[in-house]
Amino acid sequence: MKRGVGLWIAALSVYAFLYVPLAVVVLFSFNDSELNAEWVGFTTRWYAKLLSDQTMLQAAANSLFIAIVSSTVATVLGAMAGLAMHRYKVRWLAFLALTPVAMPEILLGVSLLLFFRQVLDLTLGLVSILVAHITFSIGFVAIIVRARLAGLDESLFEAARDLGATPWMTFRRVLFPLMMPGLLAGYLMSFTLSIDDFVITFFTAGVGVTTLPLQIYSMIKVAVTPEVNAVSTLLMALTLTMIGLASRLAPETLRGKG
Amino acid sequence: MALLEFRNVSKRFGSLLAVDNVSFAVDSGEFFTLLGPSGCGKTTLLRMLAGFDAPDAGDILLDDKSLAGVPPEKRPLHTVFQNYALFPHLTVEGNISFPLEMAGRPKDEIRRRVAGMLALVHLEEKEDAFPHELSGGQKQRVALARGLVNKPRVLLLDEPLGALDAKLREEMQIELIALQRNVGVTFIFVTHAQQEALALSHRIAVMRAGRIEQLDEPDRLYGFPQNRFVADFIGKINLLDVDVLESTPDRLSLAAKGLGTLTAPPVQGVQPGAHGCLALRPEQMRVVAENEDTGLPNHFPGVVRDLLYEGDVTLYRVVLRNGTALEAMIANSAPGRPRFFEVDDRVEIGWRPEAGRYLHD
């Protein structure tokens, strides 16, 4: 009994450690005061203010655009990588696709910056951010897709051929539908990673284009305003929804069973 | 003309000769079984027939035309896999329509034929169920329906009853026989269970280590096994080591070491001095108390070592003077009566000469 209580306290403090800061942000986004100091009263005016802030809206639009395009491309490429990793059990193939997942973001950011500027002589902007986001998302999609494929019975594809399906029809009618939950999960994962990425975006954004995380950062350099709390809360809600959806669609990947 | 023919087919996996120069022909409408212990090459034969593997040597012919180079989807053969391989994302109806859709049949024809198939395998109620909602026996039926719906020339079945429990397996055996008779499709059935093979098949090819040991009808296989392996693999059997004393056109005279002489039906081409074994089915053996007369020319004294009561019959294990144990299967007397013999009883065990079969080593 005693040990049970101790365990509960330990668990609760860990969760408190994780979630209290987030809860404070959410709470103060509804606080009717300019200062993040004490609770004055409930309001939604910071959210209204967000909606009339042109810079903020532009940043949000950029973020959404980048997230949608990069996760779409990353899902297609990542699915191919995952398929290849599953089909041809070549060590270095998996290694190459998965390295960006484990690579420190700062390293990836710096190396992409050098690559774009020194090697390609590209002006940093939307394209460079997109390429960067696609790069770090592919590995995640590949892992999810491969886990999904590993759980499938190979004889299903032979059964399809046996019952008259050409290789293409086998892909369309059997393999693709069975991969679908993995693809969706991979897409949502990439979307989440992209929309709240700061470090890599910071290195590859250049001057012209701002995303939501970059915008938040430039605002808090002055002060943590309630508006920052509000936009952070929205971002958090979006991220949680995505993660929730992804874990529903591909539980074996995100719950560590695959 | 045979529907299907294997001509000197061999298949090698690395240094292992999985299929070794196999030839046989299957007639239209036949229920043909490949029987043998696990690893003897049955699945490899089916995979070559279905088109998943190519033979290293030899040829497989359907309607006298070689199947070499024909991809699986172009062969008019369908397979029922051991694990059923039902598509998990499709309903029962979706699974059964799959081959018809692949063949580009019109929608109303698909609906009609799927409904007919569902009725045939008694699954009308499960049309909209997904595979994970079905029991083992129901999955089995869906796999059969899916394999049969597009009227293949041959249906291949790779140990389809292996995953079912004993009672269900027996029910499915009866259904399979009826199903095959109703649809008239040629079945090539793979199993390692000899009882199943005997119960279902028109003909059986007994395989060992990539070769066919004997190809025969079930009763011929049971009654006239051609070698020690087949005799031992099919049903229960006693094998008594013997030397040939005399071989004439109407009988063999044999010597069993430490026992004496006995007679057996003639076997062509056997020379005196040859060594082999005498195969005796347990149900052909007679056992009497030691002082009684069996009335049979082949009989020896022995002691009941074990007995196995099986309800309708009892299996007695009788140990002879030379240490050989012979099993005798004897029908039990009416309920409530004592058993004929008990362990340690001294008995006389015998058999009619025609019941024995000499197998050359």
Ligand SMILES: Nc1ncnc2c1ncn2[C@@H]1O[C@H](COP(=O)(O)OP(=O)(O)O)[C@@H](O)[C@H]1O
């Ligand atoms: N793809 C393969 N690679 C290597 N060896 C194989 C392969 N398929 C089958 N074998 C071997 O060939 C032999 C026959 O296998 P199989 O046809 O599956 O036997 P059965 O179906 O009678 O149990 C076995 O020894 C098996 O290990």
Ligand SMILES: [Mg+2]
């Ligand atoms: Mg097998």
